[in-house]
Amino acid sequence: MDDPASPGQGRDGELAATIDRAVEILARAQYAVVLTGAGVSKESGIPTFRGEGGLWTVNGEPPMNGFQLFLEDTAGWWRQRLERRRAEEGDPASFARAVDEARPNAAHEALAELERLGVVKHVITQNVDDLHRRAGQHAITEIHGNRHWMRCLDCGARWPASEFPVDENRLPPRCARPGCAGVVKDDTVMFGEPIPDEALARCDAESRLADCFLIVGTSAVVMPAAGFPLLAWQRGAALVEINPEPTPLTGYAEVSCRGAAGAILPELVSAVRTRRSAGA
Numbered sequence: 001m002d003d004p005a006s007p008g009q010g011r012d013g014e015l016a017a018t019i020d021r022a023v024e025i026l027a028r029a030q031y032a033v034v035l036t037g038a039g040v041s042k043e044s045g046i047p048t049f050r051g052e053g054g055l056w057t058v059n060g061e062p063p064m065n066g067f068q069l070f071l072e073d074t075a076g077w078w079r080q081r082l083e084r085r086r087a088e089e090g091d092p093a094s095f096a097r098a099v100d101e102a103r104p105n106a107a108h109e110a111l112a113e114l115e116r117l118g119v120v121k122h123v124i125t126q127n128v129d130d131l132h133r134r135a136g137q138h139a140i141t142e143i144h145g146n147r148h149w150m151r152c153l154d155c156g157a158r159w160p161a162s163e164f165p166v167d168e169n170r171l172p173p174r175c176a177r178p179g180c181a182g183v184v185k186d187d188t189v190m191f192g193e194p195i196p197d198e199a200l201a202r203c204d205a206e207s208r209l210a211d212c213f214l215i216v217g218t219s220a221v222v223m224p225a226a227g228f229p230l231l232a233w234q235r236g237a238a239l240v241e242i243n244p245e246p247t248p249l250t251g252y253a254e255v256s257c258r259g260a261a262g263a264i265l266p267e268l269v270s271a272v273r274t275r276r277s278a279g280a
């Protein structure tokens with residue numbers, strides 16, 4: 001079996017057939033929506049959470065009640081957070097350093113190109129690494145937040161983290177909005193933390209409009225994110241999965257392309273662009 005991560009030069013016949021099928025579905029789509037997970041950033045050097053070599057496979061999963069623990073002692077949480085950040089800055093192998101140094105890869109760029117071609121109307125990403133935006137994706141919901149932003153838990157105000165210095169002598173950081181003074185934390189959703197209503201509403205609305213749903217690089221085990229492709233499927237959308245491994249959504253997919261997103265998506269985009277320009 002050829003290396004599925006490098007289709008094109010002598011690529012596996014089965015993978016080629018699935019890519020051709022995916023092109024057919026995407027080329028005729030009127031409203032394609034995408035769900036991405038950590039796998040789409042793998043080729044940017046950011047480890048996934050689960051599966052072989054995943055952050056949690058190696059280090060164990062974080063507590064499922066992280067948000068409750070935060071609320072019990074917000075100042076203590078922030079003290080640990082600042083200590084961890086200092087340690088990570090000195091550790092070239094840390095996850096934080098991998099994310100800080102990451103650049104968008106060919107998969108992010110391909111999805112941004114599909115938006116420019118008018119094929120992809122919205123991306124729902126579970127990733128907090130900002131790489132879709134940096135690749136030029138505009139119609140996007142970062143359902144688990146964005147690590148480069150801070151958010152007030154009371155009024156929902158958001159600031160770029162670079163514009164919100166945290167004074168370790170005044171923890172927890174408080175909202176700068178007049179009359180609020182709510183506790184401020186990273187704008188990344190913790191286990192047990194509610195996802196902001198407007199993000200959920202947007203994902204729901206986009207999923208109901210989709211006639212095609214691309215599922216890229218996610219193990220599809222975390223709700224509500226993994227439920228959006230099913231919502232679209234129930235309304236007749238065709239699901240296309242891009243993942244080296246099967247997931248709980250594989251059984252609902254019209255086609256699953258078994259390979260790396262950074263290799264498969266550029267091929268898809270190139271073929272869809274050709275079809276679109278030929279008016280096929």
Ligand code: APR
Pocket residue numbers: 036037038039040042043048049050051054126127144216217218219220221222242243244245247259260261262
């Ligand atoms: N291209 C595409 N997919 C890949 C690649 C690749 N190069 N490499 C790995 N994958 C796939 C894996 O097979 C796996 O199915 O990416 C998926 C990564 O799964 P997870 O590590 O579980 O990441 P994700 O699905 O994003 O997790 C969802 O869980 O804990 C929460 O907040 C966390 O947002 C995250 C959510």
